[in-house]
Amino acid sequence: MKADDYPECTRAGHRARWLTSGDATFAAMLELIDAARESVSLESYLVKAGEPAESLLKALVRARKRKLKVQVLYDAFGSEGLPVTFFQALEEAGGEVRVFSPARRLRLAFRDHRKLLVCDERRGIVGGNNIGPEYTGDGVTHGWRDMALQIEGAIGKSLALSFEAMFALAPISASGIRKFRATARSIPPATGAVRLLTSGPGWRTGVLSTSLRFDLRHARSVRCMAGYFLPPSRIRRALHRCAGRGGQVQLLLAGKSDVPMARYAAEHLYGTMMAGGAELYEYQPQNMHAKMVLMDDIVYVGSCNLDRRSLDINFELLLRLDWPELAAQGRALFAEALTHSIAVPPGEWRRHRRWWQRLRSQFAYWLLTRIDPLIARRPLRSLD
Numbered sequence: 001m002k003a004d005d006y007p008e009c010t011r012a013g014h015r016a017r018w019l020t021s022g023d024a025t026f027a028a029m030l031e032l033i034d035a036a037r038e039s040v041s042l043e044s045y046l047v048k049a050g051e052p053a054e055s056l057l058k059a060l061v062r063a064r065k066r067k068l069k070v071q072v073l074y075d076a077f078g079s080e081g082l083p084v085t086f087f088q089a090l091e092e093a094g095g096e097v098r099v100f101s102p103a104r105r106l107r108l109a110f111r112d113h114r115k116l117l118v119c120d121e122r123r124g125i126v127g128g129n130n131i132g133p134e135y136t137g138d139g140v141t142h143g144w145r146d147m148a149l150q151i152e153g154a155i156g157k158s159l160a161l162s163f164e165a166m167f168a169l170a171p172i173s174a175s176g177i178r179k180f181r182a183t184a185r186s187i188p189p190a191t192g193a194v195r196l197l198t199s200g201p202g203w204r205t206g207v208l209s210t211s212l213r214f215d216l217r218h219a220r221s222v223r224c225m226a227g228y229f230l231p232p233s234r235i236r237r238a239l240h241r242c243a244g245r246g247g248q249v250q251l252l253l254a255g256k257s258d259v260p261m262a263r264y265a266a267e268h269l270y271g272t273m274m275a276g277g278a279e280l281y282e283y284q285p286q287n288m289h290a291k292m293v294l295m296d297d298i299v300y301v302g303s304c305n306l307d308r309r310s311l312d313i314n315f316e317l318l319l320r321l322d323w324p325e326l327a328a329q330g331r332a333l334f335a336e337a338l339t340h341s342i343a344v345p346p347g348e349w350r351r352h353r354r355w356w357q358r359l360r361s362q363f364a365y366w367l368l369t370r371i372d373p374l375i376a377r378r379p380l381r382s383l384d
Contacts, residue, residue: 006333009325012193014153016321018329019127022135025148026052029117029125032150033059036119039069041163043116045078045303046130049086053131057090064093071096073167075112076104078130098170110172110201113314114303115148121160123152126302126319128227128291134258135289140340144258144287147225147333149301149319151194158196159317161187166315169202177202193322199304200315208304209311211320212293213238219295223334225252227289228259229266230307230368236272243277252337255282258289262307264364267357271350280344283337294331297324308369 008017019025033040033056040063047053064070072087076099087097101110118124127148129135137143161183169180180202190196190207199208209232216222216238229251231239243249251273257263274280293300302318304310321327 006329009323009329011321011323011325012153014151014155014194016149016151016323016326018326018333019125019148019150020333021138022052022129022143022146023137025125025127025129025146026056026136028148028150030055030059032117032119032123032125033063036063036068036123037066038120039071039118039160041071041073041116041118041160041167043073043112043114043163043166044131045075045111045113045115046132047074047079047082047086048130048132049081049083050133052133052136053086056131057087060090060095061093064090064095070094071098071163071167073098073100073112073163073170075100076102077111078113096167098167100166100170101172102170103172106172109313111314112166112170113310114166114317116159116163116303116317118156118159118163120156122156123150124156124159125150126159126317128289128303134287137286140285142286144289145283145285145337146227146289147292147301149321151319153194155194155196155319158187162196162198162317190320195320197302197318197320198316199311199318200313203315208316208318209235212300215295215298215320216242219298220247221294221296222247222249223252223292223294223331224250224306225288225290225292225334225337226306227254227257227287227291228262228305228307228310229253230262230269230305230365232308232311235306236269236276239273239278240276249276249278250281250334250338251278252281252283252288252334252341254288255284255342256287258287261364262368264361265368268361268365270344271346274344274346274349281338281341282344283341285340290337292330292334294327294334297327298322299327299330309372313372 006018100112128146139145165180165183197208299321304316304318
């Protein structure tokens with residue numbers, strides 16, 4: 001189904017609609033920026049020169065010419081190839097641009113992996129799309145498979161405050177850390193049908209992973225679309241328990257990936273997950289980059305991968321939505337993606353695994369679950 005096939009739905013004073021491709025996401029971002037009347041806040045892990053970044057930059061400059069407050073935050077590690085002068089036109093127009101964790105010695109630990117647009121503290125877009133040419137397209141014939149959610153309502157204020165906290169923290173300085181903590185404390189508690197969940201050093205420890213495990217504990221049906229899949233043992237056990245009590249667990253993972261090491265590490269868990277009752281599928285046409293989890297009528301969508309770096313190290317942002325209509329649309333979206341995927345048959349997959357493939361997966365798993373967190377741990381302590 002195309003993005004237009006999923007109508008906008010309402011719940012608890014909020015309106016939301018799925019953006020099921022990069023083309024739909026960037027078109028919606030341009031529309032929101034051009035419709036903004038007070039403020040625009042844009043945050044991205046990766047920004048690359050070219051489209052769609054050029055069109056977004058022009059829209060941001062237009063917003064400044066309308067005298068709006070315009071702020072941009074991008075990550076130094078993820079956007080390492082971006083020319084330092086890329087946002088010069090916006091800065092000359094009075095916009096504020098900050099690079100997150102600019103000190104090279106800190107980049108392995110401090111990464112802002114979030115993707116967020118907030119306009120007028122009321123309307124926003126969250127999802128997995130970075131700002132680069134590979135994210136344009138429909139995710140089938142061309143461009144990576146990704147998705148986002150456009151939402152309007154009171155949650156916009158929390159999203160704006162969350163951005164403000166990250167914008168303050170960006171230099172990773174003593175004063176920035178103090179302002180980050182003060183702003184983070186001012187964000188309303190994550191309650192109700194629409195909740196903002198964050199992770200990373202300085203945010204409330206474990207809130208995101210605890211929420212995921214709680215919902216998994218009660219779920220009868222779980223559908224997970226994940227570009228990078230390396231969940232901690234407690235989340236794996238929760239998925240096993242769901243399947244063990246008769247629930248259905250479907251995992252749609254990357255058949256193609258921009259990070260081969262992450263895909264090899266995920267393969268290390270295939271046998272365990274299938275033995276625990278999960279159905280595994282691999283997306284075929286393009287790189288899979290989406291991040292969505294559906295548990296009955298609950299939707300999780302945002303920047304967070306199901307791996308240790310996202311849950312424990314990176315700065316991430318998710319929306320948890322207890323929203324039956326939105327979840328039903330998410331299941332339709334998931335089913336459509338399955339038509340472009342192949343099932344991983346448990347017995348056949350094990351028989352065709354060569355010794356060197358098993359060794360490769362074991363090494364990748366060890367590297368990403370043991371060495372990567374160890375390297376990041378020491379600099380992260382300054383925000384604990």
